[in-house]
Amino acid sequence: MMGEVELHFAYRAGQEEKELVLTGDEHISLLCDHDWMIEAVENIVKNAFDHTEKGNFVWIEWKKSASVVQIIIKDNGSGIQPEDLHHIFKRFYRSRFSKDKQGIGLGLPLAKMIVESHNGTIEVDSTLGAGTTFTLSFLIPTKL
Ligand SMILES: Nc1ncnc2c1ncn2[C@@H]1O[C@H](COP(=O)(O)OP(=O)(O)OP(=O)(O)O)[C@@H](O)[C@H]1O
Numbered sequence: 001m002m003g004e005v006e007l008h009f010a011y012r013a014g015q016e017e018k019e020l021v022l023t024g025d026e027h028i029s030l031l032c033d034h035d036w037m038i039e040a041v042e043n044i045v046k047n048a049f050d051h052t053e054k055g056n057f058v059w060i061e062w063k064k065s066a067s068v069v070q071i072i073i074k075d076n077g078s079g080i081q082p083e084d085l086h087h088i089f090k091r092f093y094r095s096r097f098s099k100d101k102q103g104i105g106l107g108l109p110l111a112k113m114i115v116e117s118h119n120g121t122i123e124v125d126s127t128l129g130a131g132t133t134f135t136l137s138f139l140i141p142t143k144l
Pocket residue numbers: 043047048051075077078079080084088093094095098102103104105106107108109132
């Protein structure tokens with residue numbers, strides 16, 4: 001699935017001279033709705049491309065521990081303004097600092113809805129001027 005996301009952005013990465021890097025064990029799997037999960041991840045990766053510049057990186061990493069599968073999307077772009085951090089998952093929220101970028105403010109709310117409907121959580125960590133990390137976590141159901 002992450003390979004499909006990579007393909008989707010390969011051309012854009014080349015055009016914008018940004019590096020898209022994937023890391024993860026190919027044997028890790030996640031029981032999910034394939035198309036919706038790709039939609040969620042692509043919305044987050046699209047934001048990463050929207051808020052990085054030439055020479056920047058976008059990383060997609062996935063890993064599995066005993067009870068959790070995580071997908072981590074990280075960039076070393078502009079970062080998110082602290083005043084925006086608590087609002088970015090709200091529908092139609094657009095930062096006053098992003099008025100120059102196109103968008104309607106639905107990408108992250110949709111991603112959150114998709115992740116949560118898979119019983120997952122979505123967390124953001126961002127440092128202004130340094131970059132942003134989104135972490136999607138899914139509990140692996142334990143067998144009874
Ligand atoms: N990786 C990121 N780096 C910096 N800012 C981000 C990043 N991801 C999200 N944001 C901020 O969060 C806001 C909300 O993102 P969201 O994807 O919901 O809407 P949008 O990208 O503005 O519009 P849409 O996705 O509907 O086209 C963005 O406008 C931007 O200000």
